[in-house]
Amino acid sequence: MFRLAHLSDVHLGPLPDVTYRDLASKRVVGYVNWQRNRRRHMHDAVIDTLVADIKAQQPSHTAITGDLVNLALDGEIEMARLWLEGLGDPHDVSVVPGNHDAYVPGAFDKVCRAWAPWMTGDGANGPVDRHSFPYLRVRGGVALIGVSTARATAPFMANGFFEEGQAGRLGRLLDETGRRGLFRAIMIHHPPVRGAVSQHKRLFGIARFQKTINRHGAELILHGHSHEPTLYWTGRGAVIPVVGVAAAGQAPGGRRPAAQYNLLEIGGEKGNWRIRLTRRGLTGPAMPPADLHTEELGVAGPALVKS
Numbered sequence: 001m002f003r004l005a006h007l008s009d010v011h012l013g014p015l016p017d018v019t020y021r022d023l024a025s026k027r028v029v030g031y032v033n034w035q036r037n038r039r040r041h042m043h044d045a046v047i048d049t050l051v052a053d054i055k056a057q058q059p060s061h062t063a064i065t066g067d068l069v070n071l072a073l074d075g076e077i078e079m080a081r082l083w084l085e086g087l088g089d090p091h092d093v094s095v096v097p098g099n100h101d102a103y104v105p106g107a108f109d110k111v112c113r114a115w116a117p118w119m120t121g122d123g124a125n126g127p128v129d130r131h132s133f134p135y136l137r138v139r140g141g142v143a144l145i146g147v148s149t150a151r152a153t154a155p156f157m158a159n160g161f162f163e164e165g166q167a168g169r170l171g172r173l174l175d176e177t178g179r180r181g182l183f184r185a186i187m188i189h190h191p192p193v194r195g196a197v198s199q200h201k202r203l204f205g206i207a208r209f210q211k212t213i214n215r216h217g218a219e220l221i222l223h224g225h226s227h228e229p230t231l232y233w234t235g236r237g238a239v240i241p242v243v244g245v246a247a248a249g250q251a252p253g254g255r256r257p258a259a260q261y262n263l264l265e266i267g268g269e270k271g272n273w274r275i276r277l278t279r280r281g282l283t284g285p286a287m288p289p290a291d292l293h294t295e296e297l298g299v300a301g302p303a304l305v306k307s
Helices: 027-041 046-057 074-086 107-113 164-179 206-216
Strands: 001-008 060-064 093-095 135-139 140-146 185-186 221-222 233-234 240-243 260-269 272-281 290-296
Touching: 001 046, 046 164, 046 260, 046 272, 060 140, 074 093, 074 107, 074 140, 093 140, 135 240, 164 206, 233 272, 240 272
Parallel strands: 001 060, 060 093, 140 185, 185 221, 221 240
Antiparallel strands: 001 260, 135 140, 233 240, 260 272, 272 290
């Protein structure tokens, strides 16, 4: 049994010192949002509690689907690197970037350099950059495939992008790992289904992504971005679960669900995979994480229906 922990939207804080030069960009919008909203609801103590619980569950691997930081300041990127070191060995932790990790032009490249050990595919020797996605890691009988949808966008926009070049590379990886009889788990930040988030946050290239999945197949898709514990189904015949998760740094008492992570137990073999999803998270300010919901996902389900 392969146990995969999935968390997302960590939004590590507090913000480091911010200069006027730092705010001479889209960051001024994010800074105001942090001061008015995120600062009150995103807490490191919550993340620490969640991480301690993840480690106690002893997962085979941990997947993080983006938004480790808030404004992609240099200090935040370095702080996230140190946090990843504490979370686990790069061999056991895989990361894909989110829109906040590529908040302004140039941030994505800095993130790729700083977090490269957690975003490098097996046997890859070159630098991590936009063209190194998707990457592939095989752990046990599971193929972990990291897709990037992160790109700097205009103020008040948080869109993702899945373009033709990455679609072609993803298709080849899915074919290769499918021939090997591996369980194929795709990690992506933006939910690749329509209606999951508002228009200013949606993924451009959803049709391209779904066409790729229909043609080449997959067994599981993990995403973040929505800050909601959702379940959709996609793929030809709607047989592939698309699993979202609440933000890992969300304190109880906000309008969004309090911090959660997913624990997915994967067993079986090609043609007969079994997936058991358990959502663990906070139930109150002083309460340790607990099981909130458990279900068997199996290999089929209703087409694009929210859980």
